[in-house]
Amino acid sequence: MNKILRKSTIGLLRTAASNHHHHHHRYSQVLHAPTDEGLVRCSANYVPLSPISFLERAADVYRDRTSVVYRSLTYTWEETHRRCVKLASGLTQLGIAPGDVVATLAPNIPAMQELHFAVPMAGGVLCTLNTRHDSNMLATLLTHSETKILFVDHQFLDTALTALEHLTNPPLIVTITDELEPSDNPNTVTAYEYETLVNGGVTSFNVIRPIDECDPISLNYTSGTTSRPKGVVYSHRGAYLNAIATVFMHGMGARTTYLWSVPMFHCNGWCLTWGLAAIGGTNICIRRCDPRDIFDNIARHKVTHMSGAPTVLNMIVNSPVVDRKPLPHRVEIMTGGAPPPPLILSRMEELGFGVSHLYGLTETYGPGTFCLWKPEWDSLPTEERLNLKTRQGVRHMGLEAVDVKDPITMESVECDGKSMGEIMFRGNTVMSGYLKDRKATEEVFSGGWFRSGDLAVKHPDGYIEVKDRSKDIIISGGENISTVEVETVIYSHPAVLEVAVVGRPDNHWGQTPCAFVKLKDGFSVDGQDLIDYCRDRMPRYMAPKTIIFEDLPRTSTGKVQKFLLREKAKALGSIS
Template sequence: MRDHETLPRLPANHVPLTPLSFLLRSARVYPNRVAVIHGARRFAYAEMLARCRRLASALAAAGIEPGDTVSVLAPNIPEMLEAHYGVPMAGAVLNTINIRLDAPAVGFILRHSSARALVVDREWGAVARAALAEMPEPKPFVVEIADPEAPTAGEAIGGTEYEAFLATGDAATPGRMPADEWESIALSYTSGTTGDPKGVVTHHRGAYLNACGNALAFGLSPESVYLWTLPMFHCNGWTYTWAVTLQGGTHVCLRRVEPAAIFAAVAEHGVTHMCAAPVVLTMLIHAPAEQRQAFSQTCRIATGGAAPPSAVIARMEGLGFAVTHLYGLTECYGPATICMPQPGLDALPLEERAAFMARQGVNHPTLEEAAVLDPDTMRPVPADGVTLGEVMLRGNTVMKGYLRNPAATEAAFAGGWFHTGDLGVTHPDGYIEVKDRAKDIVISGGENVSTLEVEEVLYAHPAIMEAAVVARPDPKWGEVPHAFVTPSPGAAGAALTEAEVVAWCRARLAGFKAPKGVTFGPLPKTSTGKIQKYELRQRLHDGGAEG
């Protein structure tokens, strides 16, 4: 053995990575800087640390032990942010629950996660009460949030009020730091569009690294003001709950994601960064003039999910937002790839620049590798921008696995990579572009049709607000593309016809890629705002897709 390999690992030279350290540092370096804004409330970093320590102390005094699960059902409010520090400071695992779920789904999560405590905003008191009613004993103890910014008083369900619970804790108690960075920090549940959702378990090391990658890739700094339009319940806010604190930036909480509130917050607080699903971008673009407010700064907005169509990127820039495209899943803490700009990009015509920015890009700074592989051979596909493969990931920011689901965990990690289930290509410059979910690709007469490519063309139409394309069974071609379209508000949208939509696509796509039919109306979405293509396919199967 080489001499250098015999040097010891000691407390002086090895400390488990945890994002809890970010709050300790910012409270020391920026004690009086505003950490949290929520309505009239303001918390400096020193106070934020004290509140989180009280929460951890109170949880421990109430019987929460290391490894226990603490669930939170709340919107983007300070208490939800505090849970991202206070719960793991107690050694517990944070389970943030989607506030759009119904009582049976919430009940499933509470049972499957073996939740020992539930922190709930009273606006969701009725949902929590119904979910808890179906749980066996011992039920989790309840802490209730009475947010002064809530639209109604909500429903009290007999738990301890949050501020009273905090008062039972001790801010002088430092809290528990993990002995091992592989310890679980959070448990997030997937959307569960088919069957029960899966519980994604993540660790302190991955949360620390992904937060560092977010701060680096998105340009966060101590001057950053981050608006919480992305749900904190969605894979821990893509770890921005920790990333903003890492840099000592300001968290601006937003209880409801509405255009008027977003524009007002950006203008009033000088918001510099925010994240959102594509549906929020669409919402901002089509907001009535009276809901918009001008602001002088450029606000960087990162969006995930399906690639934002070029037209959406262009319109967002016109409103003062600079769009960054990210790609990821709950299983990789949120962002896994980012479309990094290249020198000279700003000089390109807007259409070319927007087309480049719609790619999913390259691996996140703290993800080891993202690649498009042939799932049969596990070899990279040619970097020709054409050959389809599956997007796969590996690195320290990939989940530990699925809770109590060894079969799904083994399948997800087959061959030493995490299988995303997304189909994509690698361009000659090495950038990845997702073409479709494996289940969403349309195979028409033996030709692959990317529904995302067709949707890109549809979104470019000035009278189309939202669009989704799925496969429709066809006796001749096997299946053909069918478009579901939500027209834009106003006269142009009201006058939109199927013939006009099909002609628009045929003028911009190969004939076999153009939709063979169009259905008009609102699109069904999951609780996280993703369009439910499986429901659209079912409508076609049931014969209910007449426009």
């Protein structure tokens, strides 16, 4: 268990170093067996793994290659490294010591990319806060994390300042101003400003490396829906390994140009904030993720790779034709989150995107499995091919094991594509634990595996397919109904823009599916039409009995808040 969890406060992380000898002994006992005389572990053959080394190497081997582009601003890897060293020096001058938390509230701008390296280089723990949080939630998280410094983009300054009013021990605020973005906030500069801090740092600063690679590098809050969000702790070692695994999984190589359409605050940008430095790729930063900006940047910078939740794909597919530009080549897009409906996948392919699908959680550093594509699947009929593409697939090379198990007996389910169980993970890219929540950590690791709370089946080829969150599954007349499957059918209706399905109490069946639907502009269709459409395409018991037309409530990371919809469905009363 990470030291961060043994202490009641994160400030005590500084004592992590004192435990180092205990770890050292544990790692090297194998070397001290009597038969292995002459083997040593020393600075010549051992360095604790840390993504910091990716940046140091990039500054050396990719020095003149473009690291970051944001509108008219560009940096090389040498410049990015120098800026990060100076920023780390500036943080130390502001009093940041090893184990202190430094938080951010910013969109995907160059400062966010730099802070991913500079904060660990000062020995700090980076906490990237979700920019969609309100001031109350921010106040809660700043208190829980004991944040010492908060970097705030001018766009979110009002929210941050309101949050600080609630705090007895508020963090220092550093404003990130943006020359390239008109500010609606004339007095955006607080006592400290980002560029001034970078310029005041020294290039001779001695970068602080972790003493133990299991030391924390970042703190990521899950998008808590009902309860208070949990603080997931990542280590230098896990971040290093997941960054490499994600780069491989994404098929990134030399000359990768990556468009930041997934928030950097989300699992540290799926660890690609660090991974792109490993391959000397180019980060294309965008302040807001809308279709026009996406198409403009792809065309201008010849983007090769991007990522996004299915909502981003939905937005691209349904964008006005005037906002689109032809793609310079096939653009690889990784999607994760809810399984993307096959219809959206085929529309993306028509536009020239190559879509691949990954799956993971904040607790697995983002990506953990992906639908590893087999060349022989290319010749399959479209529908079959797209159905295969929505599976969550197999583990990436950074993970030890992924399995679908009975949560009680811990037995693996049959690989028959029907038997359902809970997805469980084991390996080096599973979180160190939940900050200050020993009980929750022990629960989720019980049985020696990380329990995801997601229900899935395993196919005969070993690929897994998520069927539902364990709390979302609908049990109707003893039959399990996967809300994902019902949603996929409704999505295929030409008038439907968005849909979420939950259980509604039913006096006869216990529960029946209730669909909340948002229609595309200019389309009109009534509930009975949709119910008939579903009944033609699935077993009758799976088809929704209730359709409600309205906007879907989402969490700060864009996930549909099904617990709110379940409450609404309950409030409708039982169908008798």
